[in-house]
Amino acid sequence: MLRVGLTGGIGSGKSAVAARLAERGAVIVDADQVAREVVAPGTAGLIEIVEAFSDAVLDAEGALDRAALGAVVFADEAARRRLEAITHPRVRTRTAELIAAAAPDAIVVNDVPLLVEVGLAPTYHLVVVVQTAVPTRLERLARDRGMSRAEAERRIAAQADDARRRAVADVVLTNDGSLSALHDAVDALWRQRLRPYEENLRQRRVAPPGQHDPAEADASWPEQYARLAARIRHALGADALRIDHIGSTAVPGLAAQDVIDIQVAVSSLADADGALADRLAGAGFPRVPGQWWDDPRPAGRARWQKRLHGSADPARPVRLHVRVADSPGWRYALLMRDHLRADPDQRSAYLLLKRDLIDTAPEAGESGTARDPWFDEEYLRAEQWAAQTDWRP
Template identity: 75%
Template sequence: MLMVGLTGGIGSGKSAVAARLAALGAVVIDSDRIAREVVAPGSEGLREIVAAFGDRVVGPDGALDRAALGGLVFADQAARRRLEAITHPRVRARTAELAAAAAPDAVVVNDVPLLVEVGLAPTYHLVAVVQTEVAVRLGRLARDRGMSRAEAERRIAAQADDARRDAVADVVLHNDGTLDELHAEVDGLWRDRLLPYEENVRLRRVAEPDETALTGPDPTWPQQYARLAARLRHVLAPADPRLDHVGSTAVAGIAARDVIDIQVTVPSLAEADGVLAERLAAAGFPRMPGQWWDSPRPAGSDRWEKRLHGSADPGRPVRLHLRPEGSPGWRYALLMRDHLRADPDRRAAYLTLKGDLAASAPDGGSPNTTARDPWFDEEHHRAEEWAARTGWRP
């Protein structure tokens, strides 16, 4: 199954997105609803809240007085954290139960208002954020919930801002227009990304990117790497392997294929072939079939064996290069990246080479990668000289 985290600020229209996804066939798990269930009258959760905050947060009917509790915690960060320590573990446990009950081919959407604040983003295959201008949100909160402007502003300020949400977002859904416009955006996400992503994860299949077109340079590539790296660290925990952004998208100012290359340092290729491979596949990074090698430098020496995984997500091409620490291919990837980062003239030369190869490729075909081998042989020599001169270490 595919696990999707859905979030957005109060008044953003996140519930409208969740409802549309449910209508399209997603299994929606509403964290707000679960949060109410775990503090229902007679529950252990409610008893703990009363012990922490007193009888003043319970109404005459024995139910939690959410307004009274909100008045306490939204103005007091320490109080809010005490409340979260009571409710969040229970919400997570119930969410896991509901997700486990879904069909193997389900797209499970977890609607979590505080997804960013509690650090849940890396636990999902994909995170979708609903983004709406603050002025629009204030108007909705006044119209639909009867909030005063001061209260609405206080609630918005207590949550993560747009910049923090953007940092974890694989998809941003904009909801400043009409409901029909929002539905069209959600429908496209469902059709073009979520359904094929789920199928690819289930079948352990890589979504193949366009291997020919150069794009960018895209200033968001490092941020996209950081998001992917956080997901990988969660998947591989408690192990904490070294992860590095490598390849052309790791060097500012260079046009490249829109593929994020990540080097995963492993103790050995045998370990990469074990449980690690299955855990990566389940997380949306299946192994690419066949045997894979890096082109050695100097050309003609023994091939540098590695393991190569790709991304099941059709919207974010990724290559994971699993290489043993200290191996020639591992060192080369880091050396060439750092050399190009340090020398603007060599970056310019590499960019010129890329452009020439792309221009000489047949229409619709791949560039002649063999033609760049002499350039890389010479550049490897330059990089080694630079490493010796600067004292570089991987």
């Protein structure tokens, strides 16, 4: 199943997005609803809250008075963290139970207001953030929830700001317009990305690559890599000895195909062929069938073996190279990246070469550049630079 994290600040319209996704067929797991369930009367969660904050947070019927509790914790960070230590583990356990009960082909959307704050982003295949201007949120909170401006501002300040949410967002849905416009954006997301992603994930199939001609450098490529690397790290744990952003998109200012190249260092290719391959596929990075090698430098020696994975996400192409740590191919990828970062003249020469070869053989894409004699010359230049600067991987 495809697991989607949905978040947004209070008053952003996140619930409207969740409702629309439910209409399209998503299974919604609402963290707020689960949070109410785990502190219902008679539960261990409610008992622990009363022990921590006294029975002043209970209403006349003995249920949790959320307004009274909120008045305590949103004005006191230490109190809020104490409450989170009680509720968050219970919410996670119950959420896992609900997700496990969904169908294998489900798109499960976990609606989590504090997704960023509790560091859950790497646990999802995709994170969707609903973003709305603060003045609009304040107006909605006053109109729809009867909240005073001071209380609304406190609630907003207690959550992550827009910049922190955007840092983990694979998709940002802006909700400053009409409900109809929001629905159109959700429908497009469902049709163009979520449904194909789920099918590719279930079939363990890499999304079709499409055409990726060199584009102007995108300043968000490192942020996109960071989100992907966090998912890979979550899936592989300590079995990923090192994860690096490599290739053209790892060189600031270099125009490149919009494909993120990632290198994962492992102990052996035998490890890469077993459970690691399954875990990568489950995280959204299926194995690319066939045998894969890197062209050695200088040319002529035995080829360097590796394993290659791609992305099941149709909107985020990835080449994930699994190489043995400290192997020649692993070292070469890091050396070339770092030399191009350090030498603007070689960056320019590399870009001209790529464009010329892609114009000549567009079907080969950037992979065709590795066979050009320029790379032998660049390898020697890079080795000289490494010796002069005492470079280490």
